[in-house]
Amino acid sequence: MAVTFYINLAYLLGAIAFVWGLRLLSTPDTARRGNILASIGMGLAIIAAMLAPLENTSNNYGWILGGMAVGAGIGWVSARRIQMTAMPQMVSMFNGLGGACAVVLALVEVFQFYGGERTLDSGQLVIVLSTLLIGGVAFTGSLLAFGKLQGLVRDNTLTLPKHNIINQIMLLVLIVMGVMLVIQGQEAGLTMAMIFTVLALIYGFSFVIPIGGADMPVVISLLNSFTGLSAAAAGLIYENNFMLVGGILVGASGTILTVLMCEAMNRSLLNVLIGGFGGGGGSAKGADGDQVAKEVSINDAAIQLYYSNSVMFVPGYGLAVAQAQKVCKEVDDLLEANGVDVKYAIHPVAGRMPGHMNVLLAEADVPYPKLLDLDDANSALPNTDMVVIVGANDVVNPAAYDDPGSPIYGMPVLNVWEAKNVIVLKRSMSTGYAGIQNPLFFHAKNRMLFGDAKDSLNKLVQELKNL
Template sequence: MTPLVGVLYIVAFSLFIYGLMGLTGPRTAVRGNAIAAVGMVIAVVATLLIPGMGNWPLIVLGVVLGALVGVPAARKVKMTAMPQMVALFNGVGGGAVALIAWVEFRTTGGYLVEPVYVAVASLFAALIGSISFWGSLIAFGKLQEILPGRPVTLRGLQQPLNIVLLLGAVGCAAAVLSDVRTEILMIVLLLAAAALGVMVVLPIGGADMPVVISLLNAFTGLSAAAMGLALGNTALIVAGMIVGASGSILTNLMAKAMNRSIPAIVAGGFGGAKAVIATAKESRPVRSTSSADTAIQLAYASKVVVVPGYGMAVAQAQHAVREMAQLLEAKGISVSYAIHPVAGRMPGHMNVLLAEADVPYEQLKEMDEINSEFPQTDVALVIGANDVTNPAARSDPGSPIYGMPILDVTASRSVIVLKRSMSSGFAGIDNELFYDPKTSMLFGDAKASVREIVEELKAL
């Protein structure tokens, strides 16, 4: 590495870290993302300046093909499809690392003259990268509803099979390290890791998907850092460690927000998008309301808390919600937004949607902050949120979500739920909130319902 390359890498690392700091808030997120992107461009240029870099036509072809696929996909993706795009793009990174590890094995004759740490780092990168790639593809399929959102398991055989696949992959790596340099071992390692990635994510239901995306993101970062160590590439080490560390921290925070351990999440079996509601509970009375009555109730409130969920994202209702909030604020009504850490299908999903609609950051309040305000709230307007508002998490020890921290909307004076139907959320269980005497249900598409409320507010 030449002195120029070293200096450029230091500049790139500084921009990575500074850009990451900007991602801590919606106001600075766009700028932070742009700064980090500039850092990555500098890192790529610096890498290409390393003497003897290699086949330039092939490098240019790869860059062009990547840009032709990535740029249009990122520009055209809808906000509702952002979680699956994040899962897919993250998986591509892990897959690239696995392929690089395979190429490194072939070009070095099975690490024939390489130090032991290079072989260990490369094999680790191949294992984790392959798990991340194939696991991310399954996560993408579930989010895109190509695959069932419910847990898909082999019941009692699930965990033994996962252990066999893991031991098989580790055994192949150990054989390579013990001087068995047959390429078939590397291929079996990659295939066993691929099967393990598939089998680990398939049993995980939709309710746990935000945590899974974050965990796989951390895996990709760790595999990239390990590959950087094997290749002696400082940029790859630093970037990978940043992604791995931030993803690990976020995974832990998300798991705590659901009051579930990461091993329990990986074990799977929780939550599915197509669950059936128990018929016994369907017979319980539910109060319905209209857009006109909702508008009157909101107009005479002093404090309104909007609780967004994935239903708002599906309906693309965030701009209509922002217009409704502005009308209420013009009447002197306080409006804020209750954000649960796992609302939606990826970390920060609701924050991104509301920021897109220019909702002031000060009005977005995390669960711990907003829960103390619900007793002073006149109307809690729940738009497409389900499991994160379910009182069963506190009152029913037999519920799968028992112990999960929730938004305490039942403490408010009145609750209005905007929803298409009485269907369950990702956890696949009935929501006790719908049957609460304080709750009124406004059935229909969230965007259409909010627009009707807006028109009624204008007429008052």
């Protein structure tokens, strides 16, 4: 009885640490403490879970500790070596492994149930099958998201005709099979349960296939919520309150973030799932005709920045690719030293995962108060002397307002053209991840500074130092 009390107490303290850690993650200033606190909570829960079955003499603590050591080693090395450009891929992969764990736990129950080693009533069987389905979708869906983000899989290369109808049919088949497995119980047989599992894994791939690359931040957030739900379902299987609470927290936060990101793009979740946004092939008004983008030299750009009263940087995925965040901060410091007010405009879906730009700039020690969200940035832009766009494209595209034929029409974007002057740092005139041209490049207020973002910013640093 005493052991049970302390185990439940450890679960309670772990859950409190999780909740408080999540609260601290809401701002960069406290995020590190929140991460550490949540890790301590997870450690408490793991210790409690290992102490729970002490009366069972067949515990395999050696295997458990060995697996933890290997997993911790892989996680440590991966986290140390991963580049910021690949952070979305790592998040997607780790998220998928969480779904895989839920699948493995559910499969253990399935084998024991059909092997006659354990009895499951209808409610318990529903939970097990739900864990298999949700965890399977999170696992294989995250793997495909990783492939798209890594450039191993191109958008639309795997898409079949009427692919969304195929997905609907697969989901319907899975639901029917699940109902039959619950009704028939052990009579359904292990083979049918394995077919259900394999089909769930295939559906995970198929679910993500038609989703365009530009929607990957939403997909990662959605799959993260799936992983949380599968963990919560696994908690129900084992009557583990900590798994239940942790899974609900992850599932709920992922769902809320998904909804917020869809609102930021002025699109429904259904439109994201079936839209194929980012497949390339759209066009925006202003991409045709004899329009010519005007260039600016490094020297002229440095002079304009140096003598401005206010400057706003707009970071995008190109900033991550060029690993230019620290050089950008150096430009920031030089301008601030000359009395220039410097801010950063952060679009909710800039980058390849939720909060991607915030993470990059935090790594460069950019103070959090300098980061403006979409609404605050748009309010400040009309009074801004210079806007410097570093690697962003689709989130500053005016076609969202004035081109009903554009795939991003209606999406809230940063109104950078309202500033007095704009400079876009890009390698070329190529389209962004959404696959559409940007009329901003030909705007009268805009000038293009071609080249690698990090190299261009380094040259700006040298010019600013010479002024």
